[in-house]
Amino acid sequence: MKKGKSIGILFIILGLLFLANNLDLIKVSIVELIRVYWPIILIWIGIDKLISKSSEDKA
DSSP, X not given: OOHHHXXXXXXXXXXXXXXXXXXXXXOOOHHHHHHHHHHHHHHHXXXXXXXXXXXXXXX
C-alpha cells in the first residue's frame, strides 16, 4: 500500500469519527480513543513500511 493511500485512509477514518461525534451518533472521546489505541497506529505504520518495501524490491 502506498504511503499516500495509507494516510488518506487514516484521515477518512478520523474524519468519520469526528463527524459522528459532532452529530451525536456516537458518544466517544477522541482523546480516549487515541490514548487507548495508539499502538494500532504504530502497527499500521510498520505493516505499511513492510508492504511498500517488498513492492519496491519486486519493481
